[in-house]
Amino acid sequence: MIPGRTHAAPMGILSRLRSVMQADATAETRLQLVTNIVATDLVAEVCSIYIMRAGEVLELFATKGLKTDAVHLTRLRVGEGIVGTIAASARPLNLSEAQSHPEFAYRPETGEELYHSMMGVPIVRASRVLGVMVIQNKTKRHYTDEEVETLQTVAMIISELVGGGELVNKEETLPTDGIAMLPLRLEGNTLNVGLGMGEAVLHEPRVVITQFVAEDPEAELERLRQALSEMHGALDDMLQSSESLDDEHRDILETYRMFAEDAGWLGRIREAIKSGLTAEAAVQKVHDDTEARMAQVQDPYLRERVNDLQDLANRLLQHLVGVEKIAPDDIPEHAVLIGTNMGPAELLDYDRTRLRALVLEEGSATSHVAIIARALDIPVIGQVKKALARIEAGDPIVVDGNNNQVFIRPGDDVLSAFKQNVKAREKQKAVYASLRDKPAVTKDGVEISLNVNAGLLVDLEHLKEVGADGVGLYRTEIPFMARSDIPGVESQVALYRKIMDEADGKPVVFRTLDAGGDKVLPYWDNHGEENPAMGWRAIRVTLDRPYLLRQQLRSLIRACGGRELNVMFPMVAEVSEFMQAKRLLDMEIERESIKGHRLPSRVNVGVMLEVPSLLFQMDCLLDQIDFLSVGSNDLFQFLFASDRGNPRISSRYDTLSPAVLNALSSVVKRCHEEDVVLSLCGEMGGRPLDAMALVGIGFRKLSMTASAVGPVKMMIRSLTLSALEDFMKLQVSKPKRSLRAILRQYAKDRDISV
Known part of the structure; x- marks a missing residue:
C-alpha cells in the first residue's frame, strides 16, 4: 500500500460498478468507465483491459493512464509479455518492478515505460480466459492481497460483459475448422471402450x-x-x-x-x-x-x-x-454428452437409458465420472481438445471408443461404415457368445486358460458372459481411490467376500494396493514426481505404510471363509521386497489363527513381474512364490525405457520384437523348470495376434479385458500349437525390429483368426 493511502471498502467499488453495468451505454463505453473507477479506487495511475481476439491475441480495449492512441492498436499474443503470461497461466501476477520481469515486453505506443509496479488478473468466464485486467503505478509499489482480490472481483463482474458478444463477436474466438457444418474428426484418450452414435447434447450447466x-x-x-x-x-x-x-x-x-x-x-x-x-x-x-x-x-x-x-x-x-433439474425428455432418444468435465452426480442427472456416449475435453481413466460411466457401460473419450467449441447442440456424433475418435457431423461414408461396423460387431459378438461354453483348446489338444482383469464388482458379471476361467487380476486400488478416507477392515472384508461370491468358485487373483505415483490416494500428502510410473507406488508405498497392507491382507484372509486365497504383490524390484511383504502376510495369518477366525483353505502367493531387475533374480524368486504374473504394460515400457503415455515414442517399440519375446521365453523356461504357475495380464494378452505369439513361446494362462476373451478364444481354437512353436523358435533369433508382419502373414496363411 502506498504512503497516505486509505483502501476503499469493497462495497464502495461494487456499488459504483453496479451503476456502470446498468448504464444505458455501449459495452466499450462501460468498459472505459470501469477502468476509471478501478484506477481511482485502487489509487492506480493506470488501469487497462485487454480482450482476447481470434488467434489467441490480446488487444487493448480500454485504458485509464496509457496513451489513448494505443487502444485497439496494442496487441500481445498469449504467452507474450506480462499480460500474455497472465492469460496463459490464468493466474494473477503482482510485481513491484515489472520491467525487470523476464517476460516484460515493451510497447512504445503505450507510454508504459514510466510505470514500474504492475498487478494483473485474468478475466475468466466458464473456465475460459477472455482477457486480462491490469493496474500500474510509477512507484515500486507492492499491491496487497486485498487489492488483488478486489481486482479479481471486478474481473469476474465484467466477464459477463466481455463474454456477452457486444465487444467481440463470440464466433471470432472459435476455431475455423468444423464450424459452417463441415464434417470433422477429433481424437482423444479412451476412458471406456465401445461405440456410440447420437445427437450432441452440450453439458454446459453454467448459470x-x-x-x-x-x-x-x-x-x-x-x-x-x-x-x-x-x-x-x-x-x-x-x-x-x-x-x-x-x-x-x-x-x-x-x-x-x-x-x-x-x-x-x-x-x-x-x-x-x-x-x-x-x-x-x-x-x-x-x-x-x-x-x-x-x-x-x-x-x-x-x-x-x-x-x-x-x-x-x-x-x-x-x-x-x-434453474430446474434436467428432465429426461429434454435430451434426445440417442444422446451423446459433450462437456469439459463432469462430476459423477452430473452424469446421473441424465436419463442413462438415452445416453450413448460421453465426450470430455478433460477427464482421466480414474476420474469418478469415468468409473460411473464404466459401470453403466457408456463409451467415454476424454482429452478431446476444444470439443465444446467445435461441436454444436444437435450435431450428429459418432464416438469410436475403441480407436479414440469422435466424428462430428459425419458424412454418409462415415455413417455407413459405422453402421456396418456395428452390425459386424454384433454378428461377431454372437459368434463369440457361441464359444462361451466351449474350452480354449488348440486343434492339437492344448488347453489355454483365459481369465479376465477386473477392478469393479460390475466386471465380475462378465465372467459368466464370456466363459472365462477366473479373474487373473483384480485391481484392489479402485475402491481405495473412490473414498475420502481409508476403507476399514470390515468394509474391505464385505467387498472382497462379495467379489469371491460373484466369482462363484472360480479363482480370483487379488493384486494388493497398487496406488501412489499417478494413482493418488487422499490419505497422505502427495509430492509431485517427475516420473510417477517409476516413483513411490505399489509395494513401495505399502511397505512404507505397512498398516495399509496389513489391513488389506487381514481383510482378504477373513473374506475367504475357508476358500482359497490368491495374493499377488505388484511392482516388486527386489526379492527382499517380496520377503518383507510375505512376512506381513504370515503375521496376519497367524494373528487371525490366534483370534479363532476361519482361515483360507490354501494361500497362494505370487509376484507381478513388472520391473526388469527381477529377470536377473529368477533363481532366488521362484523358490519363494507359488505363481508369477507378467504385467506386460509396465514391464515393456521399463524394458525399452519408453513412456507408453508419450505419443512421440509410444509406438516406437513393439511388444512382438525379438527382445521382448526372448525375455519372456526365458521366464517361461525357468517357471516350467521350477513348476511355478505363469500367466500374463495386460494389453498384450488381449490382442489375438500378440496372444498367438505368447502361446507359441509357452504361455498357457492369459488374463485380459472381458471383451477380448471371445476373440482370443477363437484364435486359440483355430491354431495348431506344435507347428506354431517350431515357427516361433526360428523367428525369435532374427535381428528384426518386430515380428508382427511375419506373424500376421503366418496366421493368414493358416486361417488362424487374429
Missing part, C-alpha cells in the same frame, strides 16, 4: 449471472442457506435413487455429498457475500478463485476434487436462480 452486487448482505446469506438446504436434499434423493449401483460407486457419491458440506468452501462463499456480492456471484467468485489456484496442479486426485467442486458450484447456482 448466467445478471446481478453481481448485493444491496442487503443478510438477505443474500439467507438465500444461500435456503439454496444449500435444497441442494443437500436433492443430493440425498440422488443417493437414495442410486441403490442399484454397487458399493464402490455409492462410495463415490457419498464422498461427493461430503464435499457439499465442506466448511472451508462454504466459509469462503459467506465471506464473499459479506464483501458485497450477491449469493450467486459469491459462489462463482469462490469457484473461479479455486480453479485459478489449481490450474497448474498435476495431482490427479486434486484435479478431480476441483471438478467435483465445479459441479457443486453449478448445482448451488441452479438452486439460487431457480
Whole structure:
C-alpha cells in the first residue's frame, strides 16, 4: 500500500460498478468507465483491459493512464509479455518492478515505460480466459492481497460483459475448422471402450449471472442457506435413487455429498457475500478463485476434487436462480454428452437409458465420472481438445471408443461404415457368445486358460458372459481411490467376500494396493514426481505404510471363509521386497489363527513381474512364490525405457520384437523348470495376434479385458500349437525390429483368426 493511502471498502467499488453495468451505454463505453473507477479506487495511475481476439491475441480495449492512441492498436499474443503470461497461466501476477520481469515486453505506443509496479488478473468466464485486467503505478509499489482480490472481483463482474458478444463477436474466438457444418474428426484418450452414435447434447450447466452486487448482505446469506438446504436434499434423493449401483460407486457419491458440506468452501462463499456480492456471484467468485489456484496442479486426485467442486458450484447456482433439474425428455432418444468435465452426480442427472456416449475435453481413466460411466457401460473419450467449441447442440456424433475418435457431423461414408461396423460387431459378438461354453483348446489338444482383469464388482458379471476361467487380476486400488478416507477392515472384508461370491468358485487373483505415483490416494500428502510410473507406488508405498497392507491382507484372509486365497504383490524390484511383504502376510495369518477366525483353505502367493531387475533374480524368486504374473504394460515400457503415455515414442517399440519375446521365453523356461504357475495380464494378452505369439513361446494362462476373451478364444481354437512353436523358435533369433508382419502373414496363411 502506498504512503497516505486509505483502501476503499469493497462495497464502495461494487456499488459504483453496479451503476456502470446498468448504464444505458455501449459495452466499450462501460468498459472505459470501469477502468476509471478501478484506477481511482485502487489509487492506480493506470488501469487497462485487454480482450482476447481470434488467434489467441490480446488487444487493448480500454485504458485509464496509457496513451489513448494505443487502444485497439496494442496487441500481445498469449504467452507474450506480462499480460500474455497472465492469460496463459490464468493466474494473477503482482510485481513491484515489472520491467525487470523476464517476460516484460515493451510497447512504445503505450507510454508504459514510466510505470514500474504492475498487478494483473485474468478475466475468466466458464473456465475460459477472455482477457486480462491490469493496474500500474510509477512507484515500486507492492499491491496487497486485498487489492488483488478486489481486482479479481471486478474481473469476474465484467466477464459477463466481455463474454456477452457486444465487444467481440463470440464466433471470432472459435476455431475455423468444423464450424459452417463441415464434417470433422477429433481424437482423444479412451476412458471406456465401445461405440456410440447420437445427437450432441452440450453439458454446459453454467448459470448466467445478471446481478453481481448485493444491496442487503443478510438477505443474500439467507438465500444461500435456503439454496444449500435444497441442494443437500436433492443430493440425498440422488443417493437414495442410486441403490442399484454397487458399493464402490455409492462410495463415490457419498464422498461427493461430503464435499457439499465442506466448511472451508462454504466459509469462503459467506465471506464473499459479506464483501458485497450477491449469493450467486459469491459462489462463482469462490469457484473461479479455486480453479485459478489449481490450474497448474498435476495431482490427479486434486484435479478431480476441483471438478467435483465445479459441479457443486453449478448445482448451488441452479438452486439460487431457480434453474430446474434436467428432465429426461429434454435430451434426445440417442444422446451423446459433450462437456469439459463432469462430476459423477452430473452424469446421473441424465436419463442413462438415452445416453450413448460421453465426450470430455478433460477427464482421466480414474476420474469418478469415468468409473460411473464404466459401470453403466457408456463409451467415454476424454482429452478431446476444444470439443465444446467445435461441436454444436444437435450435431450428429459418432464416438469410436475403441480407436479414440469422435466424428462430428459425419458424412454418409462415415455413417455407413459405422453402421456396418456395428452390425459386424454384433454378428461377431454372437459368434463369440457361441464359444462361451466351449474350452480354449488348440486343434492339437492344448488347453489355454483365459481369465479376465477386473477392478469393479460390475466386471465380475462378465465372467459368466464370456466363459472365462477366473479373474487373473483384480485391481484392489479402485475402491481405495473412490473414498475420502481409508476403507476399514470390515468394509474391505464385505467387498472382497462379495467379489469371491460373484466369482462363484472360480479363482480370483487379488493384486494388493497398487496406488501412489499417478494413482493418488487422499490419505497422505502427495509430492509431485517427475516420473510417477517409476516413483513411490505399489509395494513401495505399502511397505512404507505397512498398516495399509496389513489391513488389506487381514481383510482378504477373513473374506475367504475357508476358500482359497490368491495374493499377488505388484511392482516388486527386489526379492527382499517380496520377503518383507510375505512376512506381513504370515503375521496376519497367524494373528487371525490366534483370534479363532476361519482361515483360507490354501494361500497362494505370487509376484507381478513388472520391473526388469527381477529377470536377473529368477533363481532366488521362484523358490519363494507359488505363481508369477507378467504385467506386460509396465514391464515393456521399463524394458525399452519408453513412456507408453508419450505419443512421440509410444509406438516406437513393439511388444512382438525379438527382445521382448526372448525375455519372456526365458521366464517361461525357468517357471516350467521350477513348476511355478505363469500367466500374463495386460494389453498384450488381449490382442489375438500378440496372444498367438505368447502361446507359441509357452504361455498357457492369459488374463485380459472381458471383451477380448471371445476373440482370443477363437484364435486359440483355430491354431495348431506344435507347428506354431517350431515357427516361433526360428523367428525369435532374427535381428528384426518386430515380428508382427511375419506373424500376421503366418496366421493368414493358416486361417488362424487374429
